[in-house]
Amino acid sequence: MSLLKIASVACIALTLGACQSLFEPSYKAPLETLRDTAETVKQGCSGAECPLVNIDTVRFPGEPQLDGIIERRLLQMTRSTADAPLPASLAAYREQFLRDAAPRNSSYLQAKVREQHDGLVIIELSSYLDNGTATGKPGRGFINYSRQEHKVLTLADMLKPGEEQAFWKAAQVAHNSWLISTRLDQEAEFLKAWPFKQTPNVALTTAGVMLKYDVNTIAPYALGHVELKIPYSRLGGILKPELFPARK
Template structure:
């Protein structure tokens, strides 16, 4: 190969690389916001408190508002609970009525950013002074292009919901094997596979996260199941496959 031809091919390769990099969106900038407040006038280790860690997206107010709304929904723990109008209002309400050793932790964090998506993980932990607190989990799959949340129905091709949960069942079987529970008939009977609303379109796989007491005892925490994208061909819409958007 002549030096001239080699130089030409090098230029083409560099140009293609420049084009590809141009189509890679920069991560959406965000600002962390963390605060912890103890009940007024209380001193000591058992004082009620509210700890909130969230993120703000100045360039996308709709995502900002959705994060706050979803965190607020995680504070509703009984049919009698009313949704507070804001996180600040919830903090004041909780501290005003909380008993000793009661606390609430709320967190929204950026789990991943890839392709068109921002994946937000939502975390809550309510401690009412018992043996252990109650954790909650959730996800937001946010499309930057469409400025909206991508739901499971948005992700799937028409008529493929059953196939999706079939792939999730395979992931659950793999989890049983890896956790050495597959031969424990009592465990399998007591903690059968279930669907979950917590689905995240990560870069390497689709992640399912389960609330405690759903498919395993409290001691297992929030179980995660991963479905490789290779198992979801013909199930998930092509635009949501990493690198295909």
């Protein structure tokens, strides 16, 4: 092949590569978000004891599929039992709750972007049901959404095959660190009453893999939602390599 032909082929390859990069989405730039918030009081009611529903969520104009995922997860957090039917929408839930609510009953639902990095959108979900008693019922959750795959990542998606046990051992080390930092490791009765447990709430943040626990899971209600952090340095060979945050 002549030098001229080699040069021509190289130019074509470079041109195609440049064109391809123009059409590939940039995952470095975060998705645009729109906050959608509303508080609705029971119709015809006035005063401090009126039932209300407060919904504070986020929408993604460039990724509408994620909007539906968030709405479904928020609706799941309204269930009183695991097998209870889901309302058709947040609007339907609001209408149903206000129709049936007693005085001083309130429902709060929130979805917020915790962070975006490396093509991932990390959503933190919160709920709180105030049923008029001394303590309400709070809930927490995470969504780890992959923009490349257009899906929510489960723990199985995050880990290398066969490494789930190793992951939870790393989580138990993080739990031990939390006990030491709070000096609860010195409380024999606490350790007996509140042993380490697994949680479905896992988030791939840039600071580490975060685990969040519902109240009364590994600590009493008064300590709130305990959050544990597993440093990425402890997850080599456990977490899939492509999910480690890129170094800036």
